[in-house]
Amino acid sequence: MSADRLSLTLAALADPTRRAILARLAGGEASVKELAEPFAISLPAVSKHLKVLEKAGLIVRGQKAQWRPCRLEAAPLQDVAGWIDGYRRFWDESFDRLDGYLQQLQQVKSDEKH
């Protein structure tokens, strides 16, 4: 199966360390060393996570500076946000409609009694 982008992005987000890295990067760009600081894991382990995030297009690594800062990439996260929104909307609005429909049915029922 070919890995489509949204699936790739979602899979990258499945890991809590990677989500924490992205949360950190939402505050601005950072070096690998800075990103590793809050975690009890080695630099190579952080680099591995960064590779997954990079492959999913969630971050880009600077080419010029020697410390190759990481920064968040907007588009895939926006796709995910849109997808989440759609899912939530599906159930939220379905339940809203169910609620309204139930009121309507019970109103008719109580009218019939009178």
Added chain:
Amino acid sequence: MKNTEGSADEAAFVISRVVDAPRELVWRMYTQAEHLKNWFGPKGFPMTHCSMDLRVGGMFHYCLQMPGGGGDMWGRWIFRAIEPPRRLVTVTSFSDAEGGVTRHPLAPGWPLHMLGETLFDEEADGKTRITVTTTALDASEAEIATFKGGFASMTQGWSGTFQQFSDYLASLK
């Protein structure tokens, strides 16, 4: 989310809502085509097909018309357990018009089948709590990762990150 409560752990997604109606009535809303047509799906997504075969192994097959000429969205439930008026277990999938299983239209790496358990619990004042727990079913490791990432993205803490991220983006412009 407005009224619907949601939570997620690594492998299951749970949504819950209390409606002001007795449990038997809510059960009928979930299991009868004439009622499902009137509420299932977001606003502006009319149900254009609805067939219901309420027995274990039977299928609820539906089509929602997406707004703005967005096309048809077919889906199906296969019933695994039917315990009126308390519990409904379904295998949920995207579908074609013939009832065959299809991939998630936006994320083909999503699991083909999801297991949905819906519980109807009686609350005070004749109200009913609906709780839907969704897990991936017969999924590959890659599909489970996609599923986890999707639902992990909905947890409170992580949603906060999206907000932070939007603010960050806005600050760049």
